[in-house]
Amino acid sequence: MVNMTFLNTIDKPNWCPGCGDFGILIALKGAIVELNIEPENIVLVSGIGCSGKLPHWIRTYGLHGIHGRALPVASAVKLANNELTVFAVGGDGDGYGIGMCHFIHAMRRNIDMTYIVHNNMIYGLTTGQTSPTSEKGMRTKSTPSGVIEVPVNPMALAISSGATFVARSFAGDVKHLQKTIVDAVKHRGFSLIDVFQPCVSYNHVNTYDWYKHRVYDLSTVGHDIADKMKAFTKSQEWGDKIPIGVFYKVLQPTYEDELPQIKDKPLVKHPIDNVDIGGLMDDFV
Amino acid sequence: MVNMTFLNTIDKPNWCPGCGDFGILIALKGAIVELNIEPENIVLVSGIGCSGKLPHWIRTYGLHGIHGRALPVASAVKLANNELTVFAVGGDGDGYGIGMCHFIHAMRRNIDMTYIVHNNMIYGLTTGQTSPTSEKGMRTKSTPSGVIEVPVNPMALAISSGATFVARSFAGDVKHLQKTIVDAVKHRGFSLIDVFQPCVSYNHVNTYDWYKHRVYDLSTVGHDIADKMKAFTKSQEWGDKIPIGVFYKVLQPTYEDELPQIKDKPLVKHPIDNVDIGGLMDDFV
Amino acid sequence: MIKNRLTWKIGGKAGEGIMATGMIFSQSCSRGGLHVYDINEYPSLIKGGHNTLQVRVEDREIFSQVRDVNLLIALNKDTILLHKDELVDGGGIIYDSSEVIDDNEIRKNIKLYPIPFNNIIKEIGAQAIMKNNVALGASIALIDYDFGIVGEVIRDNFKRKGDKIIDENTRSARAGYDFVRKNFKNDFDFRLEKIGKSGRMLLTGNDAICMGAIRAGCKFYSAYPMTPASSILHFMAAQERRFNIVVKHTEDEISAINMAIGAGFTGVRAMCGTSGGGFCLMTEGYGLAGMLEVPIVVILSMRPGPSTGMPTWSEQGDLKFALNASQGDFPRPVLVPGDIEENFYLTQEAFNIAEKYQTPVIVLSDKNLAESHKTTEKFDERKITIDRGSFAAPGDLAASSDTTFFKRYKYTENGISPRTIPGMKKGIYTGASDEHDEEGNIREDADIRVKMMQKRGRKMIALSKELKEPELTGPNSADITIISAGSTKGPIIEAMILLEKDDIKVNFLQIVYLNPFPSEKVAKVIESTKRTVVVENNFSGQLADIIKEKTGRDVDKRILKYDGRPFYPEEILASIKEVAHG
Amino acid sequence: MIKNRLTWKIGGKAGEGIMATGMIFSQSCSRGGLHVYDINEYPSLIKGGHNTLQVRVEDREIFSQVRDVNLLIALNKDTILLHKDELVDGGGIIYDSSEVIDDNEIRKNIKLYPIPFNNIIKEIGAQAIMKNNVALGASIALIDYDFGIVGEVIRDNFKRKGDKIIDENTRSARAGYDFVRKNFKNDFDFRLEKIGKSGRMLLTGNDAICMGAIRAGCKFYSAYPMTPASSILHFMAAQERRFNIVVKHTEDEISAINMAIGAGFTGVRAMCGTSGGGFCLMTEGYGLAGMLEVPIVVILSMRPGPSTGMPTWSEQGDLKFALNASQGDFPRPVLVPGDIEENFYLTQEAFNIAEKYQTPVIVLSDKNLAESHKTTEKFDERKITIDRGSFAAPGDLAASSDTTFFKRYKYTENGISPRTIPGMKKGIYTGASDEHDEEGNIREDADIRVKMMQKRGRKMIALSKELKEPELTGPNSADITIISAGSTKGPIIEAMILLEKDDIKVNFLQIVYLNPFPSEKVAKVIESTKRTVVVENNFSGQLADIIKEKTGRDVDKRILKYDGRPFYPEEILASIKEVAHG
Numbered sequence A, B: 001m002v003n004m005t006f007l008n009t010i011d012k013p014n015w016c017p018g019c020g021d022f023g024i025l026i027a028l029k030g031a032i033v034e035l036n037i038e039p040e041n042i043v044l045v046s047g048i049g050c051s052g053k054l055p056h057w058i059r060t061y062g063l064h065g066i067h068g069r070a071l072p073v074a075s076a077v078k079l080a081n082n083e084l085t086v087f088a089v090g091g092d093g094d095g096y097g098i099g100m101c102h103f104i105h106a107m108r109r110n111i112d113m114t115y116i117v118h119n120n121m122i123y124g125l126t127t128g129q130t131s132p133t134s135e136k137g138m139r140t141k142s143t144p145s146g147v148i149e150v151p152v153n154p155m156a157l158a159i160s161s162g163a164t165f166v167a168r169s170f171a172g173d174v175k176h177l178q179k180t181i182v183d184a185v186k187h188r189g190f191s192l193i194d195v196f197q198p199c200v201s202y203n204h205v206n207t208y209d210w211y212k213h214r215v216y217d218l219s220t221v222g223h224d225i226a227d228k229m230k231a232f233t234k235s236q237e238w239g240d241k242i243p244i245g246v247f248y249k250v251l252q253p254t255y256e257d258e259l260p261q262i263k264d265k266p267l268v269k270h271p272i273d274n275v276d277i278g279g280l281m282d283d284f285v
Numbered sequence C, D: 001m002i003k004n005r006l007t008w009k010i011g012g013k014a015g016e017g018i019m020a021t022g023m024i025f026s027q028s029c030s031r032g033g034l035h036v037y038d039i040n041e042y043p044s045l046i047k048g049g050h051n052t053l054q055v056r057v058e059d060r061e062i063f064s065q066v067r068d069v070n071l072l073i074a075l076n077k078d079t080i081l082l083h084k085d086e087l088v089d090g091g092g093i094i095y096d097s098s099e100v101i102d103d104n105e106i107r108k109n110i111k112l113y114p115i116p117f118n119n120i121i122k123e124i125g126a127q128a129i130m131k132n133n134v135a136l137g138a139s140i141a142l143i144d145y146d147f148g149i150v151g152e153v154i155r156d157n158f159k160r161k162g163d164k165i166i167d168e169n170t171r172s173a174r175a176g177y178d179f180v181r182k183n184f185k186n187d188f189d190f191r192l193e194k195i196g197k198s199g200r201m202l203l204t205g206n207d208a209i210c211m212g213a214i215r216a217g218c219k220f221y222s223a224y225p226m227t228p229a230s231s232i233l234h235f236m237a238a239q240e241r242r243f244n245i246v247v248k249h250t251e252d253e254i255s256a257i258n259m260a261i262g263a264g265f266t267g268v269r270a271m272c273g274t275s276g277g278g279f280c281l282m283t284e285g286y287g288l289a290g291m292l293e294v295p296i297v298v299i300l301s302m303r304p305g306p307s308t309g310m311p312t313w314s315e316q317g318d319l320k321f322a323l324n325a326s327q328g329d330f331p332r333p334v335l336v337p338g339d340i341e342e343n344f345y346l347t348q349e350a351f352n353i354a355e356k357y358q359t360p361v362i363v364l365s366d367k368n369l370a371e372s373h374k375t376t377e378k379f380d381e382r383k384i385t386i387d388r389g390s391f392a393a394p395g396d397l398a399a400s401s402d403t404t405f406f407k408r409y410k411y412t413e414n415g416i417s418p419r420t421i422p423g424m425k426k427g428i429y430t431g432a433s434d435e436h437d438e439e440g441n442i443r444e445d446a447d448i449r450v451k452m453m454q455k456r457g458r459k460m461i462a463l464s465k466e467l468k469e470p471e472l473t474g475p476n477s478a479d480i481t482i483i484s485a486g487s488t489k490g491p492i493i494e495a496m497i498l499l500e501k502d503d504i505k506v507n508f509l510q511i512v513y514l515n516p517f518p519s520e521k522v523a524k525v526i527e528s529t530k531r532t533v534v535v536e537n538n539f540s541g542q543l544a545d546i547i548k549e550k551t552g553r554d555v556d557k558r559i560l561k562y563d564g565r566p567f568y569p570e571e572i573l574a575s576i577k578e579v580a581h582g
């Protein structure tokens, strides 16, 4: 039985006091305990950013890679050993900015893993530049006269790209987030959880309060998570009311399902000391 | 007055006989003549692929760059001289595969330019591997047991990302394509034209006939191009009937509109021999 | 009459099956116990450009193409115009008799064999595309080779396409064969004769890399298509179910290397492959693997740069890039195979080095090596060892702390730390791309930084002690020592064979391990030779620069070629003579 | 009593405004006509980590930090523990009197100045965050500096925030000042005295790069944030409307360099900037610029690698990467400024080289140079020339063909071809990343390839003739010659000042142009000196390797530091002495 204490690390998180990342860490640990997965069978892969440090503060296997590349690393971890439970975590800049290409392609691949995006609508670790989710007009160090682009819409992109579990949650509501993570892990296929994560140091617009006054749970309004069109419509909601919860969910074969190579056992368990290439050489005679 | 002869080059296109790219080249030349834009005020930027060679065979300014990067180059061409008419062209691998990150971000930027994607659902120049638009199950050199991913949906992605002119056309219908290009150029903002382009050498599934029997023009069915939800619904149509034409169009300020720096004249026309930094130095005393 | 020493060349428009026909010829020769080396030339476009396949056949092992051609199969007129001057005296041209040839343009001592392809095809009721086979058959008759073997090869190659296709191909070839027998004197000077079954393989460098990887137990290959590495992707994909490998055509090269890292981290042997432009995109991940100490193998198959350059041609212009890619100092082993055998063994060794030293390893190849076929003895599997390096022992794990991370980056004498992989109880750690302590925790303290840099650095020292020193080929002392790396090996050896007739004593030092570089050995060799030359397929003489950086010594001459074509032995011969006499 | 020779250091938790307070001190000294050099240390996290700013002040020009600290402002106890040993005898610590300090832990000859920050703040009704200002004021009193200047600087810095903020800051500082005046003897050994108005700027290397770029007429800057290059993005963005520049925070570094290329192609001066990891992603575009012959300037600001490494610390570990990035051979000019002035002038020159030679140019900087402030004379604009290179003359254009593309890549003696940009009638061409002919048409012919490689190569030869040779600083002949590049210049010069007292004769050769490398000059210098050392902020001695590659000569010693910290002059001094006497 895994417990919170086991998951704790000696290094303590060094996020700014009050940062939304703490809520995500707690919810994630809670979800792991709730799901009762052995920590040695979990791999957490992250990119670079404040968010990217998370794997250092939870005692599972982890790989804190480079900016924007958590998804390909995590995807291959799963393909190499599909008995593992695999998470990718990262920031909005990491995942929707520099990592956008992998984001779209990972979703259409439907590998069974969970992707948690710490969406603080800002670049935290580099001290406050515009992120792809920063709202139009927002003034930051890199856009002192205000952002000109419209923000990316992760929910709409996910629905458009084949993700089979598309959800949003809020770091200020740990219970909701923990439940969403548990559901995502249980879902067979690629799960996206976009998490509203207040950055208390650099985003003075999208604060805890800002979110609290706006978010409502889709499950409370009878939203049909099997209906793609409805999900898309919901993804367009922004402003005074912003939906959280599961937007869309569908069961599809996973990528791994279609690989006979790993039907019997994961790649990592195939012996390799004496691969027989005799027949292969014969093919070339 | 620009004419077809002026646009012709001494090098002749070396695409495979029958390749859909010829239709795109003809339609593009036709559109330029129809729009009567001086060739020296046009810049065509491409990536790498069969499609990427197009700028060599039309006598306008051109930049045949690297694989997947036409959009950032073209965007900056426009920002550097917003008096130019700027096109980006490229393949489906180029634009929706390796170039996906720029694709999404260019659309939300809404720079006034036209992006034409030669979508042959295959990698042509590298002799027939899977592309991001290859249909699930398609067997290619890189996926001999069939593609496992679901294809990307460029129309849905564009609608989800802030493109202000989203259209699809067919290289086998030069008239339709030419009209679509003319409309796209006239549109102020980022225009995407995804063009079904048969690859006679490597895609033996999605042939001229395959398309001909499926495509129908949205303008013939009373589609409301101002309605985003309808556009998204239409983007989901695939199979026996596939819509072409304009899916979605909306007028929004362009990126350039929000840059006072280039209100009076393009960047390239600002004199630079004697920029006065006296005041700037004073700021640091 | 010259027997079993022939260069046969076929040329025509891209997309017309020239390569396939040429391959049937190559295979037919190989099956007859002869040695074959072929080389293709084709532009970066799909149909209509000019393609050639040049097949050299002898009764001894061949190491490269030569310039002289004996028999030219011209499937269009361009081929005649472009290649007639490559023909030796007494050579011949097979061409379409409907083509109007200006006799004055062809040297007198070239034999012309006009063949009415269209008539023949019509007569036997075959498709127009069978012209190639007619020409092939005609050439077999001219050189008096065994048609039975050709039929056998056709049968094997088209097995999957069914009897009808086999029959059409065979009949076409036969018709060409018969036409020549009937209409021309049996007077062609160059002949081939089979010398028994060889059991040799006929394969390319890329084929050998794939076999090496598969034999090494590679379980994961990720790549984005890029000439001349694409055929590795195709090979691996075709074999993925047979050998239980996951092969992924990724969205880009960034993903390809990061996936390889994910797989390597998880404990499977992982490889990715690309060419220069794609490697640019891999450089960041390459440094990540260095920092995380994750074993991966990267195949970098060179083509002429800068930028897109000449995608379907050959060059060795990425040596310095490969050696210095990515920011900061970290171990960057780079192996440079020189021929098809070495492609196999070194790829296999690359996996051992990667796992033993927990580091990314680059195997540097080029288009010439990647795509040329050579008859090759079956690989000797007794030479193979699988060394997976130091996984944490059960004892270490059991003894490890219950509250901290495992010391995945433990300071050790040789810099190699015990490794754990996900799933191992008590081996839990988080690897960081940031500088870190022994447990992987992010640290910025000066002393930890210094220790970690030194720990990683020591791995390179340990590796350099393990690697075999390069050996001189040829006489121990010579007038001229040739130093080179990579696919230039073939033409150098051929040039040395030609030089045997001369009184210039030449030997050859092949650099196989570009990093760690065998500085001492190279310095010693340079010192003990009268003259040293490098032979390189690039503009600036990158290997010569590296030699100077590592040994402080200038070579006497840089023999460079950078027109996208590999060296001909004749060119090296001429340059060496110049050096010797000049 | 020592006047106008002081190192003042403030330390505390990240996110508490330590840097801002330190900057007020730096500016106050600079405004008083004193010379200032400051250096920060902070971890890669936003709040709570340990931050310091160390400010050195003298009445002569200062070139770097030194290790010895005279006055330490400890905003928390950690600061005392971490830095007390840096204090010289007679030095002092200002700290919170509520902190319990174990007297035994502090050397006897250190003066302690406990201050009741909270009480003072409460008394004057200010916020807790004003503690820094109280400490600042206290330090001003101790060193007996002019409080009026501090007030002035506070006023200027907070102008935009309104009178209330100005007042609160000023009052807090004043309260600290008054407290010290009242409660401590006026016996602190180290004092500062203003020596009149200087008119000097106080700025960082990144500030200077931006000013150089703006003065050069840079109209387009594209970047993705990355320490230590991010502040260039912030600076340029803040100035974009004032100077009519388009500044783009792009989706990634791939886009950043490709955008710069688009802008450069279109005829505006364009720049992009990043650090190592981002530069990895730029390498493919870098080669593209080389092939298209599009002028762009790339700022590569180094930090410790490999991989993410130590993002907020300093290193010079990317020299070889910068020199060899991207596949193939092409001109790769790399400039390495050594101080803030050089940042300005070389960035400006980089644009001239880029346009004149139609090539990408790298300016190689590092975190130490990027973020340290130094008092600097206003730049001399008479030294500036704007050379835009060879645009096609109207005559050329008029004469150009009506049916073909313009010969944008015309073969010329120096390799530089006349340039056209979109909008120019009759200048139409398409540039290709593939190898091409003079008009830009894709070509794979051997002869065209060779000519184009040589044409591009000749540009580098022409450039190397134009560049100034490096000059020796110090005596013409010396016992030891120091060779170095980049930000090590400062501590080297300071070490040389210290060495003046010794009898070791030392001079210094600064490499400013890393490529084309001044091989002859360096070889000559090495030959004519008894001993040569390199001083480098990296693990392997990359500059020494480059010197060996270019000159064949080994230096006698590599003085290396790779713990993320720049050199102290004292360290160089010690190493030099060792070399001299060892």
Ligand SMILES: Cc1ncc(C[n+]2csc(CCOP(=O)(O)OP(=O)(O)O)c2C)c(N)n1
Residues within 6 Å of the ligand: A048, A049, A050, A051, A052, A066, A067, A090, A091, A092, A093, A094, A095, A118, A120, A122, A123, A124, A125, A126, A131, D224, D225, D226, D227, D253, D277, D278, D281, D308
């Ligand atoms: C290739 C590359 N470019 C830039 C950086 C610098 N960098 C580090 S974190 C970061 C962005 C952080 O923003 P986000 O991803 O939203 O994460 P957050 O810190 O907000 O959690 C950037 C640009 C990098 N590490 N690598």
Ligand SMILES: Cc1ncc(C[n+]2csc(CCOP(=O)(O)OP(=O)(O)O)c2C)c(N)n1
Residues within 6 Å of the ligand: B048, B049, B050, B051, B052, B066, B067, B090, B091, B092, B093, B094, B095, B118, B120, B122, B123, B124, B125, B126, B131, C224, C225, C226, C227, C253, C277, C278, C281, C308
């Ligand atoms: C970085 C990089 N990776 C790979 C390649 C090789 N490459 C050239 S074209 C191409 C794909 C072509 O497919 P697509 O973009 O669909 O264009 P098409 O040829 O079908 O028009 C690839 C992978 C390259 N040039 N650069």
Ligand code: SF4
Residues within 6 Å of the ligand: A014, A015, A016, A018, A019, A020, A021, A050, A051, A120, A124, A125, A198, A199, A200, A201, A202, D046, D047
């Ligand atoms: S900067 Fe923002 S995101 Fe980063 S740790 Fe601080 S509050 Fe959290």
Ligand code: SF4
Residues within 6 Å of the ligand: B014, B015, B016, B018, B019, B020, B021, B050, B051, B120, B124, B125, B198, B199, B200, B201, B202, C046, C047
């Ligand atoms: S390979 Fe396909 S896309 Fe390329 S030119 Fe030929 S038909 Fe066109």
Ligand SMILES: [Mg+2]
Residues within 6 Å of the ligand: A049, A091, A092, A093, A118, A119, A120, A121, A122, A123, A124, A131
């Ligand atoms: Mg963020």
Ligand SMILES: [Mg+2]
Residues within 6 Å of the ligand: B049, B091, B092, B093, B118, B119, B120, B121, B122, B123, B124, B131
């Ligand atoms: Mg395509």
